[in-house]
Amino acid sequence: xxxxxxxxxxxxxxxxxxxxxxxxxxxxxxxxxxxxxxxxxxxxxxxxxxxxxxxxxxxxxxxxxxxxxxxxxxxxxxxxxxxxxxxxxxxxxxxxxxxxxxxxxxxxxxxxxxxxxxxxxxxxxxxxxxxxxxxxxxxxxxxxxxxxxxxxxxxxxxxxxxxxxxxxxxxxxxxxxxxxxxxxxxxxxxxxxxxxxxxxxxxxxxxxxxxxxxxxxxxxxxxxxxxxxxxxxxxxxxxxxxxxxxxxxxxxxxxxxxxxxxxxxxxxxxxxxxxxxxxxxxxxxxxxxxxxxxxxxxxxxxxxxxxxxxxxxxxxxxxxxxxxxxxxxxxxxxxxxxxxxxxxxxxxxx
Amino acid sequence: xxxxxxxxxxxxxxxxxxxxxxxxxxxxxxxxxxxxxxxxxxxxxxxxxxxxxxxxxxxxxxxxxxxxxxxxxxxxxxx
Numbered sequence: 001x002x003x004x005x006x007x008x009x010x011x012x013x014x015x016x017x018x019x020x021x022x023x024x025x026x027x028x029x030x031x032x033x034x035x036x037x038x039x040x041x042x043x044x045x046x047x048x049x050x051x052x053x054x055x056x057x058x059x060x061x062x063x064x065x066x067x068x069x070x071x072x073x074x075x076x077x078x079x080x081x082x083x084x085x086x087x088x089x090x091x092x093x094x095x096x097x098x099x100x101x102x103x104x105x106x107x108x109x110x111x112x113x114x115x116x117x118x119x120x121x122x123x124x125x126x127x128x129x130x131x132x133x134x135x136x137x138x139x140x141x142x143x144x145x146x147x148x149x150x151x152x153x154x155x156x157x158x159x160x161x162x163x164x165x166x167x168x169x170x171x172x173x174x175x176x177x178x179x180x181x182x183x184x185x186x187x188x189x190x191x192x193x194x195x196x197x198x199x200x201x202x203x204x205x206x207x208x209x210x211x212x213x214x215x216x217x218x219x220x221x222x223x224x225x226x227x228x229x230x231x232x233x234x235x236x237x238x239x240x241x242x243x244x245x246x247x248x249x250x251x252x253x254x255x256x257x258x259x260x261x262x263x264x265x266x267x268x269x270x271x272x273x274x275x276x277x278x279x280x281x282x283x284x285x286x287x288x289x290x291x292x293x294x295x296x297x298x299x300x301x302x303x304x305x306x307x308x309x310x311x312x313x314x315x316x317x318x319x320x321x322x323x324x325x326x327x328x329x330x331x332x333x334x335x336x337x338x339x340x341x342x343x344x345x346x347x348x349x350x
Numbered sequence: 351x352x353x354x355x356x357x358x359x360x361x362x363x364x365x366x367x368x369x370x371x372x373x374x375x376x377x378x379x380x381x382x383x384x385x386x387x388x389x390x391x392x393x394x395x396x397x398x399x400x401x402x403x404x405x406x407x408x409x410x411x412x413x414x415x416x417x418x419x420x421x422x423x424x425x426x427x428x429x
Contacts, residue, residue: 044387225387226386226387226390226406227406229387229390229391230390230393230394230406233394234394234397265387265391269391269394269395272365272395272398273394273395273398
């Protein structure tokens, strides 16, 4: 059976990093706020720094760089289709993927966006695997990219502490099920009854059809942290277990878990619940924060760059995000050139 | 101490690094320094250990180990 096989990987972080110390110093300078120390942010989230876009820099700019690096990593200049997972497109309409495809000189290929917030990249992988299995295309550039700091309330320390910007990309080619890099074990899920736990309520048809001006606070991202935390742990644990069992590995037979980097304590709780050592979880959240759709591919790239993902490793990927949505997939890590990506704590991007 | 309380205590000591001596005489989770996020983490650990589903806000920081055990028993956990 035709399978989608991981053939290249790339990543991109915006140049500006904002460490916790800078964030809390900005916060302390505001009138009427209580002071917060930098350690409070890292103990609650595991995040020490995050990258943010420069004025005028957009999601597509990050996506193009990550996409080019994934093509370079695969040693190719073409892709049959571009699927971009993002929740912060350059414009409300049209989709951002065609622009990315054009700037990568890929020609008149199919290109579209997928929206599943922090699960977007896993949904995009499943979509791409389906396109390849159905022989609609022979290769897909799958990109997860978000400039999520552009939708944060500038006066909200809690979301500014958590989120960062970035992009990660993989090139998938048609191959054979069972070969290294072949994706399998997909699970996709959703629960729209909890749509208001993670949302940007303004700007869509629900608000615009009222004919009333949008309230400023409704244009910003908001999230109800505690219920989201509990559901993230429960859903990602279930998804991981399903995928590992579907492939006959069992959770204990998985070498590395690459989960959505929402909060280090969510990853710890998943590890505890699955009864697997926490060191099997690849994590780059300390350096990049929660990068939404870019989170899983950036963690894959960081894992490969630092040798935490090695050829032959049984790897399970999982995401969880707004919608609510969740999803998982797995692969045996293939022998790839190291991603064109310096981990941020080793001196920034290449 | 009941069997359910014993199992909760084991989780608190092993996974949440609570000192056993701090658990005496009806100490609440708040007394142990648990904030709202830790309550969510403990709630998930109890779900996992006892095979129940504690909803948002069912376990609170005002509860002691004995009260958490009562909550679990009310959810059908065998004593």
